[in-house]
Amino acid sequence: MRRSALNVVLAVGFLALSVAVLLARATPATGYEASIYAATPTGTWVALAVAFAVAIGVTLVARGRYQALGIVLGSTAVTTVVALPVIRNYRYMGMGDALTHLGWTKDFLSGAMLPHELLYPGMHSLATLLHLTGGVSPDRGLLLAVVFVFVPFVVFVPLIVRDVTGNATAVGFAAIVSWFVLPVNKVATHMGIHTNSNALFFVPVVVFAVVAYTRRRAALEALPVGLSPYTVLVIVGGAGLLLIHPQQMVNVVIVLAVISLVQYAARRRLDDHPILEHPTTYAHTFVLGTLFVVWVASNERFRNAFLGLIYGLFARDIGAGGEVDQRGSSLTEIGGSLTELFAKMFLVSAVVGLVVGLFVLFTWLGWTSLDRETKAFVTYFGVALFPLTAMFVVYFVGTPTMAFRQVGFVYVLITILAGVALAHLFGWLSGPITTPGANALAAVFLGACLVLGLLTIFTSPFIYSPTQHVTDQKMSGYESAFDRTDGRAYAGFGFGVERYGDGINGVEGAENVTYAGEGEGVVDVDEFENESYGSAYDGEYYFVATEYDVEREIEVYRELHHSESALRGIDTYPGANKVISNDEFRMYSVESAA
Structure with missing residues (x-):
């Protein structure tokens, strides 16, 4: 390939990469995203696909400075994928x-x-x-x-x-x-x-x-x-x-x-x-x-x-x-x-x-x-x-x-x-x-591997595990929850509350908070599913459910452990009172029903 053609192809690749970043940055996360892949704009993925296609092609066929530019393009593109939580303004990633x-x-x-x-x-x-x-x-x-x-x-x-x-x-x-x-x-x-x-x-x-x-x-x-x-x-x-x-x-x-x-x-x-x-x-x-x-x-x-x-x-x-x-x-x-x-x-x-x-x-x-x-x-x-x-x-x-x-x-x-x-x-x-045929076969093989590899770089429902996106609403809900000083234990809906205590109060500062479920902060599955909400933890505890928990247990796990009906039941349980609520966080004060 002539230099002029390589210059044009590389320019298209770097332009596509720039467009991908700008589109992702222009669409920040506004709430919990079960899949960072689905929530990221389609235009971002199309632009990244163009950038990767150019990078693979140039890296395989070019030499010297042009191969180096192809490597830089592809390396920057994969770093962009890795940086999506930062680019799309996630509060935090990982639970x-x-x-x-x-x-x-x-x-x-x-x-x-x-x-x-x-x-x-x-x-x-x-x-x-x-x-x-x-x-x-x-x-x-x-x-x-x-x-x-x-x-x-x-x-x-x-x-x-x-x-x-x-x-x-x-x-x-x-x-x-x-x-x-x-x-x-x-x-x-x-x-x-x-x-x-x-x-x-x-x-x-x-x-x-x-x-x-x-x-x-x-x-x-x-x-x-x-x-x-x-x-x-x-x-x-x-x-x-x-x-x-x-x-x-x-x-x-x-x-x-x-x-x-x-x-x-x-x-x-x-x-x-x-x-x-x-x-x-x-x-x-x-x-x-x-x-x-x-x-x-x-x-x-x-x-x-x-x-x-x-x-x-x-x-x-x-x-x-x-x-x-x-x-x-x-x-x-x-x-x-x-x-x-x-x-x-x-x-x-x-x-x-x-x-x-x-x-x-x-x-x-x-x-x-x-x-x-x-x-x-x-x-x-x-x-x-x-x-x-x-x-x-x-x-x-x-x-x-x-x-x-x-x-x-x-x-x-x-x-x-x-x-x-x-x-x-x-x-x-x-x-x-022939060499062109081998390069074409290599490009197809490597491109297919790249797509499958990047599809699993983050958790998502594609691999039966929703993205561990921590939102402002969720963090705010937990901050308000841990402000309470009445000594009650905290229990989460399928996912432990204890880790949030670490993240908000510091590991050294979280020792004064009590968590149900042998210290991990989860409700007992059998009792919760039997709607015996107030029979556990001496009849007094805080129950927490977040959008992530609901997506994980109901949508992805398809009610394998927890059912939607049991979660809805706590709203009508006489001993449960909702004390904190926003779009992605609910906390109930649970006591034994009279």
Whole structure:
């Protein structure tokens, strides 16, 4: 394609991206949105589709400056999708851990907690900084922090592949696969304020530093004390990752340890190999490993999590088998199935993972045409997948949620390897079907994967989980609710009230509030459905129902746990009085009926 044509195509792409942002910004959320996808203007999605189509096409066929512009266009487009809660002026996003993280941020600001007292203060500290320097609210500061930490993922993945291969085609494929956001699996890793997930997007910074350290060995790059600047970047990046979340720091240490072991084995057994010319990573492994141990050793939260894992390994009633069976049964009852949900959430990951797995195997069998230097890095990352997968198995038996967090890290490495693997695959296909044909096939394949990948980046009814949008009305309702000081317990309609106590009062300041349902703040399902509203919690408590709860229990779950008739019944129950009400929040004072 000629330069003039590329200029026009790129101009159309960037114009479409600008239109997408302006349309989304011009249509802010005015109330609770069960699906951020459906609520975002159709014009925004059409404009983003144009931008992505241009980005994929230019990234695949162009080289040099034009390919770089194509990557910038696509990376900015996917960042726009990630930033939709900010662009569309959401008050907040996330109702589980995200609200507790908001509470910790407020604790930092109030002085009730200091950053070093929290195991992973990185995101909260960044939000605090944005609040103090930019004047944004703590909740918006966290939403912005999510976007800021995401950006390194789409920037450094193609940079890693460029250093590993020096192949522009592989760089282009790696950039496009990074737009799929494969580390987010919606089981235990999420797009939002979730520090373990946020840490995944910072991992490529450390991996890039490791790759650059082994590849760029010019004396001119040495610091005055004899250290490589990339060594400093590895240590500083690793420390930053530790502050965002230690679990992902452990995984980086494992990768470094594997690289060290491969280097050690190569030096003992080989006489001529590129690995022999790579500077060793022994010191990096030791320093980051020591840093991790020092940071977590005195933290009670880490000790409890570790003990919980050990207990889970030996307890028969803990593990993923029973949980999967239960969820499969629930999905069937609401008209879905595990097969359908797997296809929506994991089909793209499975296909890309299969391609990468076969590529690594073929490379080790000598069936690929990679140069020896690139093969060395494929070996580093490929061998690292074995202990990382072994850790997944341990987590799967002990604490299933942690297992799927481990999958998130594995898919950071798979995203990097996918660039090399797909470049090789479609390069091979260019023989029988010509280069333009292979590029066209690649564009269709990648476009389809991108659509499905971005459809599940946020929760929505598409995957049987409404968007966790926290509105002004809902937050205002809870603020008024927690102002009451009569000591009654709070109980929510299917979703726990306790997390809102964290988000509004701070985690340290929420201790004086009492929550029903063993401290989580939920009504007893059986008693509520039997309309025995006043028989629980000594006959005196506050019952809360929000628009999110109704959408979740009635529309998405199709009355699987709670029925609409039971919810309506509380309005006519003699012992219930509505004490707070707005468009999205209702709270009743419930007592035993006379």
